[in-house]
Amino acid sequence: MHNVKFPLGKILSLLAILSMLFGSCQQDNDVQPTGSQTSANDIAVLKSFLSETTGTPLNDITFADDTFLIDGDMVMPLQNARDHYVKSQTEKSAAGRTEQRQYMYLLTPAVAANITVYINTDVPAVWVTAINQAISNWNTGADSKIHASVTTTAAGASITVSMNAAIEPGVIARALLPDAAGNAGSTVQINPAYTSSLPASQKQFAMTHEFGHNFGFRHTDQTNGTLITDTPVTDANSVMNSVVLNWNGFTFYDFIAFGVVYPHQPGTRRLLRYYSSANTDHFYTIHTNEIGPTGNGWAFEGGSGYVYATPTPGTVPLYRYYDAVTMDHFYTMNFGEVSWTYEGVACYVSATQVAGTRPLYRYFNTVTKDHFYTLHLGEVSGPSWTYEGIACYVWQP
Ligand SMILES: [Zn+2]
Numbered sequence: 205m206h207n208v209k210f211p212l213g214k215i216l217s218l219l220a221i222l223s224m225l226f227g228s229c230q231q232d233n234d235v236q237p238t239g240s241q242t243s244a245n246d247i248a249v250l251k252s253f254l255s256e257t258t259g260t261p262l263n264d265i266t267f268a269d270d271t272f273l274i275d276g277d278m279v280m281p282l283q284n285a286r287d288h289y290v291k292s293q294t295e296k297s298a299a300g301r302t303e304q305r306q307y308m309y310l311l312t313p314a315v316a317a318n319i320t321v322y323i324n325t326d327v328p329a330v331w332v333t334a335i336n337q338a339i340s341n342w343n344t345g346a347d348s349k350i351h352a353s354v355t356t357t358a359a360g361a362s363i364t365v366s367m368n369a370a371i372e373p374g375v376i377a378r379a380l381l382p383d384a385a386g387n388a389g390s391t392v393q394i395n396p397a398y399t400s401s402l403p404a405s406q407k408q409f410a411m412t413h414e415f416g417h418n419f420g421f422r423h424t425d426q427t428n429g430t431l432i433t434d435t436p437v438t439d440a441n442s443v444m445n446s447v448v449l450n451w452n453g454f455t456f457y458d459f460i461a462f463g464v465v466y467p468h469q470p471g472t473r474r475l476l477r478y479y480s481s482a483n484t485d486h487f488y489t490i491h492t493n494e495i496g497p498t499g500n501g502w503a504f505e506g507g508s509g510y511v512y513a514t515p516t517p518g519t520v521p522l523y524r525y526y527d528a529v530t531m532d533h534f535y536t537m538n539f540g541e542v543s544w545t546y547e548g549v550a551c552y553v554s555a556t557q558v559a560g561t562r563p564l565y566r567y568f569n570t571v572t573k574d575h576f577y578t579l580h581l582g583e584v585s586g587p588s589w590t591y592e593g594i595a596c597y598v599w600q601p
Pocket residue numbers: 226227228277413417423445446
């Protein structure tokens with residue numbers, strides 16, 4: 205949708221396969237607020253407010269049908285804009301400017317942990333499949349505070365997914381952004397024109413994307429706003445780009461972004477796990493730029509729980525060592541456990557099992573000389589692996 209906003213050559217240079225642009229964010233039942241007339245001046249004030257708070261140039265915000273269109277893609281009903289404006293006036297600290305891909309209002313942790321999705325009866329089975337896949341992607345692939353489930357009760361659902369034949373041609377679906385109270389954007393609307401034409405894999409991508417808007421993520425490939433910490437300005441396969449691709453999982457930086465915005469434990473960051481098959485060495489770091497998505501033969505293997513980057517009450521240092529002879533990284537709470545090269549404090553962890561934590565198990569491969577740490581007891585087995593006990597506790601449900 206809104207092809208005019210995106211020079212075709214630019215899109216093609218970014219993406220091997222250009223499919224469809226998404227739309228997002230429309231509320232189906234927004235009405236004129238009771239007892240209040242909307243003057244042109246009110247609209248101008250709200251446009252200016254939305255421009256400032258979303259980092260969107262003023263002329264990229266339009267208003268029609270009681271709805272603001274932001275960035276040509278994200279839509280905010282008039283009432284929502286009013287609510288946000290009123291809230292910002294009452295919050296002295298409302299600096300407003302959001303990070304790239306992150307909307308000004310996010311879900312509260314309690315909301316994020318219990319999102320219910322109602323699928324309206326007009327949604328065809330092929331889209332229901334995509335919705336369920338998208339929910340699974342967010343629940344398992346994102347490894348964040350966000351947890352969603354389908355509800356068969358319309359009343360009280362966090363998000364209602366329905367069809368809307370009035371969506372303009374070229375727009376696959378639209379989703380509402382979070383409200384000022386920290387609730388998920390309450391609707392996703394699907395254009396029925398894409399029910400038969402869009403491949404199933406792209407439907408899955410589209411639904412995963414739209415829920416991302418409901419959770420407060422903006423478009424990776426749009427430049428308004430500032431960056432989410434630890435994420436780059438472009439990410440060709442990000443699920444939050446405005447172009448639909450085949451579903452191929454979240455990118456490294458999608459994964460990073462979700463963990464930064466919705467960590468399992470406030471104030472923590474992910475311990476990232478890598479493996480070098482050349483060195484038969486498992487490596488763990490909280491620094492997303494130490495290796496990045498990949499590099500020097502390192503394969504990214506996902507998260508190993510959430511930990512603190514700085515000393516925090518109730519935590520102890522996890523020390524990092526390296527042995528150049530066996531090419532083995534080693535992590536321990538016991539300073540001096542080995543007399544290898546000391547590489548500093550990897551992160552801060554819990555020495556005991558407290559609420560919200562689980563053990564990080566330590567194994568050693570006596571053949572390849574590799575220390576391995578995992579959340580899953582029994583992830584490795586066989587005669588070469590020795591279980592060495594619990595290394596520490598990390599924040600992970
Ligand atoms: Zn979108």
